[in-house]
Amino acid sequence: MPSLVSPRLLFLVGEIIPLKKLSRGSSSALSQGSVRFFSRVDRHKNAPLTLANLGFNTEFEKTTKNKRNKLDNVKVNYPTEAPKSREKVAASDKSRAVRVKKTLEIESAPFAATSFSELGLPSPLIERLEMEGFNVPTDVQSAAIPTILKNHDAVIQSYTGSGKTLAYVLPILSKVGPLKDKSSSGDKETGKKTDIEAVIVAPSRELAMQIVREVEKLLGPENKRVVQQLVGGANRSRQEEALKKNKPLIVVGTPGRIAEISAAGKLQTHGCRFLVLDEVDELLSFNFRQEIHRILEHVGRRSGADPQGQKNLLVKSADRQTIMVSATVPFSVVRAARSWACDPLLVQAKSVIPLESLTPGTVNLSRPTSSSNSDLNLQHQATVQSLPPALKHYYCVARLQHKVDTLRRCVYALDAQSVIAFMNHTRQLKDAVFKLEARGMKAAELHGDLGKLGRSTILKKFKSGQVRVLVTNELAARGLDVPECDLVVNLDLPTDSIHYAHRAGRTGRLGRKGTVVTICEESEVFVVKKLQKQLGVPIPVCEFTEGKLIVTDKEKHVEASR
Numbered sequence: 001m002p003s004l005v006s007p008r009l010l011f012l013v014g015e016i017i018p019l020k021k022l023s024r025g026s027s028s029a030l031s032q033g034s035v036r037f038f039s040r041v042d043r044h045k046n047a048p049l050t051l052a053n054l055g056f057n058t059e060f061e062k063t064t065k066n067k068r069n070k071l072d073n074v075k076v077n078y079p080t081e082a083p084k085s086r087e088k089v090a091a092s093d094k095s096r097a098v099r100v101k102k103t104l105e106i107e108s109a110p111f112a113a114t115s116f117s118e119l120g121l122p123s124p125l126i127e128r129l130e131m132e133g134f135n136v137p138t139d140v141q142s143a144a145i146p147t148i149l150k151n152h153d154a155v156i157q158s159y160t161g162s163g164k165t166l167a168y169v170l171p172i173l174s175k176v177g178p179l180k181d182k183s184s185s186g187d188k189e190t191g192k193k194t195d196i197e198a199v200i201v202a203p204s205r206e207l208a209m210q211i212v213r214e215v216e217k218l219l220g221p222e223n224k225r226v227v228q229q230l231v232g233g234a235n236r237s238r239q240e241e242a243l244k245k246n247k248p249l250i251v252v253g254t255p256g257r258i259a260e261i262s263a264a265g266k267l268q269t270h271g272c273r274f275l276v277l278d279e280v281d282e283l284l285s286f287n288f289r290q291e292i293h294r295i296l297e298h299v300g301r302r303s304g305a306d307p308q309g310q311k312n313l314l315v316k317s318a319d320r321q322t323i324m325v326s327a328t329v330p331f332s333v334v335r336a337a338r339s340w341a342c343d344p345l346l347v348q349a350k351s352v353i354p355l356e357s358l359t360p361g362t363v364n365l366s367r368p369t370s371s372s373n374s375d376l377n378l379q380h381q382a383t384v385q386s387l388p389p390a391l392k393h394y395y396c397v398a399r400l401q402h403k404v405d406t407l408r409r410c411v412y413a414l415d416a417q418s419v420i421a422f423m424n425h426t427r428q429l430k431d432a433v434f435k436l437e438a439r440g441m442k443a444a445e446l447h448g449d450l451g452k453l454g455r456s457t458i459l460k461k462f463k464s465g466q467v468r469v470l471v472t473n474e475l476a477a478r479g480l481d482v483p484e485c486d487l488v489v490n491l492d493l494p495t496d497s498i499h500y501a502h503r504a505g506r507t508g509r510l511g512r513k514g515t516v517v518t519i520c521e522e523s524e525v526f527v528v529k530k531l532q533k534q535l536g537v538p539i540p541v542c543e544f545t546e547g548k549l550i551v552t553d554k555e556k557h558v559e560a561s562r
């Protein structure tokens with residue numbers, strides 16, 4: 001079997017990563033890898049980067065029924081001895097154990113593993129998973145869990161609803177708290193009991209509370225105090241009292257509140273071992289910049305140097321494992337990971353590669369600019385990775401004043417039971433809800449101006465089916481997990497393909513069916529066409545007549561199946 005890595009690209013089970021510039025470390029590591037090629041690569045100079053012009057006739061060896069899809073012999077070998085900054089400190093100085101990254105043998109991360117026990121999770125945690133009905137890990141969990149357990153910093157990128165939350169929660173619970181692997185040697189013993197060992201940051205209260213519930217479910221009722229929420233809008237002094245009284249090991253919250261309590265000296269995170277930035281591209285946006293910077297400076301310590309960049313082995317803080325997560329990874333995330341993480345790996349559903357091998361455009365989704373053909377192909381590839389494959393996308397044209405009525409007809413035509421409708425301005429949400437209710441359709445609005453109690457009540461009603469249409473904006477909805485959601489409607493156009501992807505990802509969770517309909521004015525159709533190109537998915541035009549969704553594309557006039 002040929003064992004080579006073309007200097008131009010790395011082909012990992014359906015992934016083509018143009019590696020214009022591999023840094024020495026990873027290229028040597030990667031060049032030791034042997035990736036299965038079935039054809040020669042002969043890329044023409046300026047042709048766009050497509051499989052065809054790369055001379056690939058990709059044909060995978062059919063795996064037998066029982067054999068899993070594995071990457072044979074692809075190794076990303078990191079030096080087993082920790083880089084200088086992570087050398088084991090002398091036995092005498094126990095105050096600061098450091099994390100030693102272990103060689104990551106990709107084949108030990110069996111992509112599409114058939115059980116969680118194959119991934120090295122401790123049995124108490126596996127028992128809890130089984131009690132909660134989680135038996136088979138998703139692809140991104142199969143790739144991420146071994147990577148994080150081997151102490152690597154990671155950027156986890158996989159399409160919406162693919163199980164990214166557990167992909168980082170499970171390895172953390174394997175090392176922190178009552179379900180952890182008691183036998184794991186060499187791991188840092190926790191410092192004072194008050195030390196927080198994991199900080200998980202999310203851009204919205206809803207998402208933070210959703211993560212808390214996932215962690216609490218796994219910990220079980222007897223261990224609920226191990227995790228605590230620090231979300232904005234809740235009573236801060238009560239949160240600080242709980243921190244003192246319960247001494248949680250894991251905190252989950254929104255950037256503002258975590259930074260606020262940290263600045264007040266009420267959150268001891270210098271011994272923190274894990275920092276997770278969920279929906280990281282949103283967290284790096286302007287509105288959270290200051291708080292995220294404070295959190296990155298004060299939580300644990302970036303491995304290898306203190307925030308001032310000086311090597312300071314006397315700092316009494318543990319190396320921090322930094323994990324960044326999102327369905328969309330624009331290059332701003334790659335840059336942030338490079339400065340705040342240490343040798344981070346890009347973990348996708350079926351590939352784990354050194355992040356430093358990426359160049360602008362490879363996973364960049366945030367530059368929906370006019371780009372050359374090959375860049376479009378790359379964006380296409382990156383964007384498609386952020387959309388659940390089973391989704392169906394449509395658009396229909398309506399006058400501004402008829403949009404809500406069109407939404408109502410869309411809901412009836414698709415017989416949708418759990419609908420999330422997106423608008424760009426909070427004041428319009430009320431008007432849309434009023435019009436829907438006036439026509440007998442149970443609707444409610446969700447946005448930042450509502451209080452914490454109001455928001456959680458509305459979410460509960462929506463999840464329980466008491467509300468059929470939730471009208472919201474994308475911040476309140478990012479990362480939101482409502483498995484029953486079967487239709488997403490864009491009443492206003494999203495600002496770019498990243499926002500489209502996160503809105504669309506509220507439906508079609510974990511392989512379920514889902515439909516996305518964008519209702520736009522005639523003058524906005526060109527934007528939908530642009531999104532279609534950037535997202536790489538067909539968005540045919542449709543209309544809702546006689547209670548049916550009719551695709552009205554010229555070449556085909558068919559009724560869309562429900």
Ligand SMILES: Nc1ncnc2c1ncn2[C@@H]1O[C@H](COP(=O)(O)OP(=O)(O)OP(=O)(O)O)[C@@H](O)[C@H]1O
Pocket residue numbers: 133134135136137138141158159160161162163164165166326327478479480481483505506509510
């Ligand atoms: N291994 C699994 N088996 C069954 N269900 C799972 C598994 N992992 C996650 N889930 C469920 O799948 C749903 C989606 O998971 P999650 O919210 O973590 O997806 P996500 O990738 O973070 O989505 P988003 O990008 O929108 O944040 C949740 O209801 C979760 O409980």
